[in-house]
Amino acid sequence: QVQLQQSGPGLVKPSQTLSLTCVISGDSVSSDSASWNWIRQSPSGGLEWLGRTYFRSEWSTDYAESVKSRITITPDTSKNQFSLHLNSVTPEDTAVYYCARFYLTYLGGSFDPWGQGTRVTVS
Amino acid sequence: IVLTQSPGTLSLSPGEEATLSCRASESVSSTYLAWYQQKPGQAPRLLIHGASTRANGIPDRFRGSGSGTDYTLSISGLEPEDFAVYYCQQYGGSPLFSFGPGTKVDLK
Numbered sequence: 468q469v470q471l472q473q474s475g476p477g478l479v480k481p482s483q484t485l486s487l488t489c490v491i492s493g494d495s496v497s498s499d500s501a502s503w504n505w506i507r508q509s510p511s512g513g514l515e516w517l518g519r520t521y522f523r524s525e526w527s528t529d530y531a532e533s534v535k536s537r538i539t540i541t542p543d544t545s546k547n548q549f550s551l552h553l554n555s556v557t558p559e560d561t562a563v564y565y566c567a568r569f570y571l572t573y574l575g576g577s578f579d580p581w582g583q584g585t586r587v588t589v590s
Numbered sequence: 591i592v593l594t595q596s597p598g599t600l601s602l603s604p605g606e607e608a609t610l611s612c613r614a615s616e617s618v619s620s621t622y623l624a625w626y627q628q629k630p631g632q633a634p635r636l637l638i639h640g641a642s643t644r645a646n647g648i649p650d651r652f653r654g655s656g657s658g659t660d661y662t663l664s665i666s667g668l669e670p671e672d673f674a675v676y677y678c679q680q681y682g683g684s685p686l687f688s689f690g691p692g693t694k695v696d697l698k
Contacts, residue, residue: 504687514634514677516687531685565633569681575640576681577624581633 469493471566471582479560479589485553489566489582496542496549497522502569504578505540505551507562515562519569520549556589563587591616591683593690595676601698608665610693612678617658622681625654625663628692629674637676638663665695673697 475487489503496503502521508514518530520540530538539552553560566582592615600608612623620641626634636645638654641661651672653664665672678690 512675513691514679514689516685516689519686529686569687574643575621575624577636577639577645578626578634578679579636579639579645581635584633 469580473566473582473585475585477586479556481557481589485556487551487564487585488548490548496547500571503549504567504569506565506567509562558589561589591680591688593678593688595690595693599694601696602668603698604668606668608695610663610676612661612690614659618680620657623661624679626677627674
């Protein structure tokens, strides 16, 4: 059973960097059939995909245009985890942040499982 | 690709059937259309992937269907634990991943 455990601060000051980590159990961050993603949910409820990292003979990342200039997602194979760094945060970055595995099978692709979520307030 | 869900809120009683719609601004591969359930204070939970395949442990009262730009999640015989918010999600368009705004199924 794959599980994701998030950690990181719940309060970040404006202009600083938001950093969260997601520890993976039951799978590998180097899996060739998964990508490792960060998603946030605004106070109004909307879900926004932020970015992903994945390994297919080499490491790759993709980021949402809305945060592309401020975001870095990095894997750590030694600890089987991946991290989110979002710099120059503003109050608009206040949200619940989730890590999630996107898993591909012949039946389809989906986010499963999800981390427990971290409520981050920028203030 | 923009996903639009309707209705925004569905007020029903236990035992009734819920029909939730997800419409995409462009055609989405059914392979990459998923549905999630979210309850207050919890992370979203995968219900359906590949438009119609139930995830592990999901009861058969949940049924997904559709293709192209129109997808539907049906819940037959609503149980008390089914009152929640439901999101559809696509992969492969632009942006790479996007979610619909959600449909809240609440108690009438």
